[in-house]
Amino acid sequence: MSGISGILQIATKALLAEQLGVEVTGHNIANVNTEGYSRQRVNLVTDIAVPSPWGPLGTGVKVQGIERAFDPFITARLNAKNSLLSEYQTRSAALEQVATYFNETQSGGLNDLLSLFFASLNDLADNPSGGGERQALLQRSLSLCEAFNSRADQLVQERLSLLQEVGPTIQEINEHTARIAELTREIVETEANGQAANDLRDQQQLELSRLAQLIGVSTYTAGDGTLSVSLPNGLPLVQGVLSFDLTYQVTPTDTVDLIWEGPGGTTEVIPTSILTGGSLTALLQTRDEVIPEYQQELDQLAHDFILAINQQHSQGVGLTLFDEIKGTYPVTDPLLPVSAAGLPFGDQIVAGTLNISIERNGEFLDAGAIAIDPSLSLNDIVVSINTHPVLGAYLTASVEDNALKIDANLPSDTFGFAGDDSNILVALGINTFFTGSKAYTLDVNAWVLENPNLVAAGQIDAGGAHAVGDNRNALALAALEEAPVGPDGLTFADAYQRLVMSLGLEAEEAQGQEIFYQGLVNQLTAMRDAVSGVSLDEEMTNLVKFQRAYQAAARLVTVADELYQTLLALKK
Amino acid sequence: MRVTMPTIFTSIQSNLERLAGDLQRVNASIASGQKYQSISDSPVDVGAILGLTTEENQTLQYDRNLETGKTWLSMTLSSLQDITDIVRVSMALANQMATGTYNASQRQAAAEQIQQYMEEIMQVGNTEIGGKHILAGFRTDTAPFVEGDWQVQPPVMHLNSGSTGTAVSGGVYTGTASRSYLVEMVSGGGTGVGTYRFSVNGGQSWTAPAVIPAGPVALGDGVEVTLGGTWVAGDRFSIPVYQPITYQGDSHNFEIALGADSRMVINEVGSAAVGGDQGDLDLFQMLAQMKSSLEANDPAEVGVSLEKLGSYQAHITSILAKLGASLDRVAIKEEVYATLKNELTRQISDRGDTDLVEAANLLKTKEIAYQAALLSSSKAMGMSLMDYL
Numbered sequence: 001m002s003g004i005s006g007i008l009q010i011a012t013k014a015l016l017a018e019q020l021g022v023e024v025t026g027h028n029i030a031n032v033n034t035e036g037y038s039r040q041r042v043n044l045v046t047d048i049a050v051p052s053p054w055g056p057l058g059t060g061v062k063v064q065g066i067e068r069a070f071d072p073f074i075t076a077r078l079n080a081k082n083s084l085l086s087e088y089q090t091r092s093a094a095l096e097q098v099a100t101y102f103n104e105t106q107s108g109g110l111n112d113l114l115s116l117f118f119a120s121l122n123d124l125a126d127n128p129s130g131g132g133e134r135q136a137l138l139q140r141s142l143s144l145c146e147a148f149n150s151r152a153d154q155l156v157q158e159r160l161s162l163l164q165e166v167g168p169t170i171q172e173i174n175e176h177t178a179r180i181a182e183l184t185r186e187i188v189e190t191e192a193n194g195q196a197a198n199d200l201r202d203q204q205q206l207e208l209s210r211l212a213q214l215i216g217v218s219t220y221t222a223g224d225g226t227l228s229v230s231l232p233n234g235l236p237l238v239q240g241v242l243s244f245d246l247t248y249q250v251t252p253t254d255t256v257d258l259i260w261e262g263p264g265g266t267t268e269v270i271p272t273s274i275l276t277g278g279s280l281t282a283l284l285q286t287r288d289e290v291i292p293e294y295q296q297e298l299d300q301l302a303h304d305f306i307l308a309i310n311q312q313h314s315q316g317v318g319l320t321l322f323d324e325i326k327g328t329y330p331v332t333d334p335l336l337p338v339s340a341a342g343l344p345f346g347d348q349i350v351a352g353t354l355n356i357s358i359e360r361n362g363e364f365l366d367a368g369a370i371a372i373d374p375s376l377s378l379n380d381i382v383v384s385i386n387t388h389p390v391l392g393a394y395l396t397a398s399v400e401d402n403a404l405k406i407d408a409n410l411p412s413d414t415f416g417f418a419g420d421d422s423n424i425l426v427a428l429g430i431n432t433f434f435t436g437s438k439a440y441t442l443d444v445n446a447w448v449l450e451n452p453n454l455v456a457a458g459q460i461d462a463g464g465a466h467a468v469g470d471n472r473n474a475l476a477l478a479a480l481e482e483a484p485v486g487p488d489g490l491t492f493a494d495a496y497q498r499l500v501m502s503l504g505l506e507a508e509e510a511q512g513q514e515i516f517y518q519g520l521v522n523q524l525t526a527m528r529d530a531v532s533g534v535s536l537d538e539e540m541t542n543l544v545k546f547q548r549a550y551q552a553a554a555r556l557v558t559v560a561d562e563l564y565q566t567l568l569a570l571k572k
Numbered sequence: 573m574r575v576t577m578p579t580i581f582t583s584i585q586s587n588l589e590r591l592a593g594d595l596q597r598v599n600a601s602i603a604s605g606q607k608y609q610s611i612s613d614s615p616v617d618v619g620a621i622l623g624l625t626t627e628e629n630q631t632l633q634y635d636r637n638l639e640t641g642k643t644w645l646s647m648t649l650s651s652l653q654d655i656t657d658i659v660r661v662s663m664a665l666a667n668q669m670a671t672g673t674y675n676a677s678q679r680q681a682a683a684e685q686i687q688q689y690m691e692e693i694m695q696v697g698n699t700e701i702g703g704k705h706i707l708a709g710f711r712t713d714t715a716p717f718v719e720g721d722w723q724v725q726p727p728v729m730h731l732n733s734g735s736t737g738t739a740v741s742g743g744v745y746t747g748t749a750s751r752s753y754l755v756e757m758v759s760g761g762g763t764g765v766g767t768y769r770f771s772v773n774g775g776q777s778w779t780a781p782a783v784i785p786a787g788p789v790a791l792g793d794g795v796e797v798t799l800g801g802t803w804v805a806g807d808r809f810s811i812p813v814y815q816p817i818t819y820q821g822d823s824h825n826f827e828i829a830l831g832a833d834s835r836m837v838i839n840e841v842g843s844a845a846v847g848g849d850q851g852d853l854d855l856f857q858m859l860a861q862m863k864s865s866l867e868a869n870d871p872a873e874v875g876v877s878l879e880k881l882g883s884y885q886a887h888i889t890s891i892l893a894k895l896g897a898s899l900d901r902v903a904i905k906e907e908v909y910a911t912l913k914n915e916l917t918r919q920i921s922d923r924g925d926t927d928l929v930e931a932a933n934l935l936k937t938k939e940i941a942y943q944a945a946l947l948s949s950s951k952a953m954g955m956s957l958m959d960y961l
Contacts, residue, residue: 032577096612104622105608105924111622115629122633126640126828129704129712458710467822469704469712475829481630482832493626497619504615511612522586526579533576540957 004567007560010060014553017044017061021546024066028534029543036206038068038532040198068198071531075205076219078524079212083277085517086213090282091290092510094162098291099507101154102500110151111500113144114493118481124457125474129319134452138444141433145442148302152439155295159254162287166248166256169214169280173237174245176211177229180204181243184226188241211237215246216277233274235260246270255288290506297499299438304485305492306442307345310432312480314417314425316456316473317466321359321414322406328429328445329437330402331378338381338427339374344437345427349374352422356385357464358394359414364464366390372422378404381424404428418460431456584949591942598935601926608924621924628916635909637828642902644826644838648706649895651699652845655855656888658689658696659881662859666878669866676774676869683866687750690859694719694817697846707842708821716821716842717856722747723816724795725864727755727809728873735760737803741811742788743796750814750860752867753791757807766803774869812864817856819848830905836898845891853887 021042031037043064049056104111120137127133183204190197204227211217211229217237220228229238237244245261258270258280272288275281331341339346351374357367368390372381378399385397385406395415396407408415417431425431429445433455436442448454458470482491490498600609611618668674669682697707697717704712722745731737737757751772758767758781767781770791782789784803788796795813819842826839847854858880865873 096610099611103610105606105611105613105618111626112629115626115633119629119633119636122637122829126637127702127704130702461822465822467710467712467824469708469826470710470824471826472824475827475835478829479832494623497622497626500611500622501615501619504611504613504618507610507612508615518586522582525582526573529576529579529582530574533574533578535574535576537957538574538576540961544961 004560004563006059007556007563011553011556011560013047013060013062014556015550017042017063018546018550018553020063020066022543022550025539025542025546029536029539032534032536032539036202036209037534038070038198038202038205039534040066040068043067065195066198067196068202069532070201070205071528072221074524074528074531075209078521078528079209079219080216080277081517081520081524082209083212083216085514085521086279087216087277087282088510088514088517090279091286092507092514094158094282094286095290095503095507095510098155098158098294099503101151101158102503104500110144110147111493111496113140113147114496116140117144118478121474121478121481124455125471125478128457128471128474129468131452134455137455138449138452141444142449145434145436145444148298148439148442152295152298152302155291155298156440159287159291162283162291163250163256166280166283166287169283170246170248170258173211173214173280174243176207176214177237177243177245179207180211180227180229180238181241183207184238185241188224188226212278214278215280216275231260231270231274232276233270235262235268235270256284258284294499294503295439299440300486301492301495301499302439302442303344303437304495306434306437307348307426308480308483308485308492309434309477310345310426310429311348311423312473312477313433313456314431315419315459315476316431317416317418317458317460317470318451318456319453319458319468320451321357321416322408322431322454323411323414324405324407325430325447326400326405327403328432328435329427332402334378334382334399334402336377337375338378338424341378343427345423346374348423349427350422352420352424354420354422354424355418355460356391356395357416357418357460357466358391358408359416359464360410361412362414365413366394367418367464372420372424378402378428404430406430416460416466418464580952584945584952587945588942588949591938591945595935595938595942598931598938602928602931602935605926606924607926617923621920624916624920624923628913628920631909631913631916634830635906635913637830638902638906638909641828641830641836641838642899642906643701644706645895645899645902647699647701648838648840649892649899651696651707652840652888652892652895654696655693655846656885656892658693659855659885659888662686662689662862663878663881663885666862666874666881670871670875670878672871674871676776679866679869679871679874680774680776683863686859686863686866690817690856690863693846693855693859697842705821706839707845709839709841710824710826711821714820716819717817717846717848718820719815720818721815722813725812725814727797727811728865728868728870730808730870730872732804732806735804735807736801737807737809738800739809739811740798740800741795742798743790743794745794745813747793747813750812750863750867752813752864753795753797753811754868755791755797755809755811757803757805760803760805760807762802763799766799766805768799768803774867810864810868810870812861812867814860814864816850816860817848818850819843836901838898840891840895845888853884855881855884858884 024040024042028039043066045062045064047059047062049058103109117140120133120140124130124133124137183200187197187200187204190200208219208227208229216232217229218232222228226240227238228236228240230236244263247259247261249257249259251257258272260268260270262268272284275284329343329345331338331343333341339349349372352372354370354372355367356370358365368388370381370384370388370391381404382397382399385395386392394409394413396409398405406415417425429435432445433448434442435445457474458466459472460466481493484490485492486495601607608614608618665682665685669679694717698715699706705714705716708714708716724741724743724745727739727741729739739755752774753770753772754775755768755770758769760766763784763786766784768784769778769781771778772792784799788798790796791811795811797811821842823841823843825837825841827835827837830836843849847856850857858877862874862877865877
């Protein structure tokens with residue numbers, strides 16, 4: 001329809017279109033800081049031309065729709081990298097936390113305490129009868145035990161606090177998947193009439209990117225615009241308008257099982273190893289794989305340390321002998337062979353001889369040897385002491401709280417251990433320096449702590465003599481500082497340093513990965529923003545553009561009006 | 573590429589954050605004096621520093637052990653030197669007394685002097701460091717040399733040719749001072765025939781001659797002698813009575829650790845160095861015998877003792893030389909450890925301590941970078957088309 005009314009029509013459509021342009025520009029400006037927002041623009045097309053004698057005649061502008069500027073490929077890549085970034089951020093934070101427990105860059109760390117412990121043994125060797133040296137050794141040993149204990153405890157605490165994060169994280173994942181399914185439903189409904197639900201789709205993308213930060217997922221968009229989200233092993237979290245929850249449980253071995261709750265009450269345990277990306281992955285892997293590794297290494301170190309020190313200590317004799325002694329390691333059953341009775345160092349027992357020396361009023365009286373075999377039970381050992389032709393007359397052995405107890409029969413009698421090549425003393429915790437078997441349980445033997453004179457600096461001679469100035473055992477104990485222990489032949493200090501170094505390297509690596517992925521994410525974010533981000537200058541330009549077009553369209557109305565007036569004036 | 577608002581502001585934010593982080597790190601390293609604040613800052617360096625620190629602590633400990641060694645060795649050395657001096661004086665005295673120009677009373681006086689020397693040696697031998705007897709082996713709580721019970725020694729015989737006389741000493745001495753009983757045959761013959769007399773002051777005064785009885789002869793204070801065989805007039809023998817000094821320590825060597833596999837003996841066992849074990853080189857026995865010979869006014873036996881003292885002197889000289897060598901070794905080790913300590917301190921410092929010049933420079937650089945970033949950021953943030961519309 002040509003003619004003046006056609007002009008007015010064109011003007012009306014133009015006014016409406018440009019006004020819409022201003023509105024969309026306004027929406028863009030308003031959402032410049034909205035997370036996940038993709039800028040929108042009005043898609044203007046020419047309206048259908050009408051035939052005229054001069055050919056098809058344009059009838060103005062038509063609004064085709066409102067489009068959002070969105071690149072699904074860049075966004076998918078950004079989500080994937082964000083997922084990894086989030087994993088390394090969480091991992092790095094946790095490792096950095098663990099690293100602070102082993103922060104040996106400050107003085108007073110375990111490394112220093114280990115040095116001090118061996119220094120005290122050297123001091124004791126320099127002055128084996130010195131009470132001060134014995135006290136100093138015990139105090140430093142306590143500090144060392146405490147350092148081992150607290151590090152072990154902190155690792156346990158760290159695992160606990162990671163576990164506390166697992167629940168809320170899984171809950172958040174479930175909320176996001178439910179929201180994605182809900183948004184999918186809304187999008188499908190909204191778009192049923194063929195119009196794009198731009199803001200809903202932005203929200204869906206935002207939920208997806210938040211989900212990806214929590215757990216690494218793969219997504220697939222179907223032809224009808226519905227979204228499927230699945231775990232790396234293919235189990236779906238969101239399928240169209242349905243979502244499936246995750247839950248967890250702590251196994252008896254203190255690891256976390258991640259459980260997928262499928263349709264109809266089916267469940268499936270998701271192995272932690274298949275997860276990649278997302279903070280949940282980092283939480284689970286750090287808790288159940290990384291930290292246990294260091295726990296085990298620390299425990300092994302403490303175990304080797306206790307064994308080596310106790311083994312040497314049990315060969316020696318203090319300034320005073322025992323009038324009674326009770327083992328620190330109880331067996332599970334006094335009838336079982338000692339090598340299989342749950343003793344932490346039971347595997348060390350070999351066939352050998354335990355030599356016991358008896359003194360009366362401080363003078364050597366008699367000595368006897370007890371044959372030990374790993375197949376003997378604790379009860380057998382008690383019997384062989386009590387029925388020993390020599391020792392049986394002076395000593396009474398018994399089982400108390402499942403541990404070996406030996407008492408001298410007379411108050412004037414005392415006894416000492418003059419060498420044990422069977423390791424039975426180490427295994428039962430008799431004449432030992434430390435108790436416990438791992439980092440958390442390491443402690444100084446209460447017998448020694450109460451009576452520092454029982455610190456075995458010397459040794460009993462073949463003739464039963466022992467002297468206050470004897471430092472042979474203290475020298476041997478001090479020499480353990482340089483002795484290779486464990487399968488790798490490292491010293492205690494070396495082994496601990498290796499632990500610290502590998503922990504430092506792991507934390508450093510996580511930090512490095514975090515920085516790397518941060519860079520990648522920054523770059524991809526810039527790429528995404530290049531497509532979807534709002535540029536205020538651009539919007540200002542558009543605003544002016546639409547405003548001017550609107551003004552021009554309004555002028556068109558004025559022109560049409562003038563045309564009408566001119567035409568009407570002809571009649572006068 | 574489209575540069576949008578979020579891009580500009582995100583990059584400004586992350587750049588400023590990074591620069592602030594850098595600044596903080598440099599500042600912390602200057603404030604604490606340590607290059608690394610956490611083990612993840614540089615695990616390899618931190619590990620190396622830990623290793624070096626352990627080594628440094630060990631070196632300090634070995635150095636402390638050396639102090640103990642030095643104290644023991646020098647105390648032992650000075651004690652044994654004192655003893656050597658006394659031995660030398662004793663030898664000079666023995667040298668004089670072995671000649672015939674001195675009479676019995678002079679020899680008695682010399683015997684007194686030897687007694688004092690013995691007591692002096694015992695005192696020196698019982699030297700303590702911090703309540704520990706250094707010459708007692710491991711039995712540091714026991715004085716190594718003590719006087720035993722009175723003992724009547726076997727007779728020292730001087731028989732003339734043709735004599736078959738035998739004497740067996742016995743009895744329990746009840747006196748309080750050491751002495752020698754000198755017995756002389758006045759007329760020859762066996763039991764019931766020969767006559768004897770005895771003296772308790774080296775022959776200055778004698779008892780009246782008596783016939784040799786069948787049983788034991790009481791010499792006084794519980795000391796007895798049983799005479800047998802056929803004597804020749806002029807036969808002499810002496811029976812020394814003294815408290816032998818015995819060694820109470822054990823024969824263990826006291827060692828200290830000088831390094832991973834290196835130990836050093838820092839004591840001398842009293843029985844080997846001084847005596848008390850009634851062995852060949854027992855200084856106390858030599859002196860006791862010499863004293864008895866002097867009491868018995870027996871220059872020939874004094875000469876024998878002099879010879880023995882000579883061999884003891886050679887023995888202790890070699891011990892002194894060994895102690896001196898050990899002290900030398902301690903001094904060398906001290907030197908080595910001092911150098912090592914310096915070197916380790918330097919290495920630890922090189923790796924772990926902040927290089928202040930470098931750090932201050934870096935701080936300045938970061939500061940300038942931060943300021944530049946602030947300036948350019950505020951410029952970028954301030955730019956808007958709105959200012960021109």
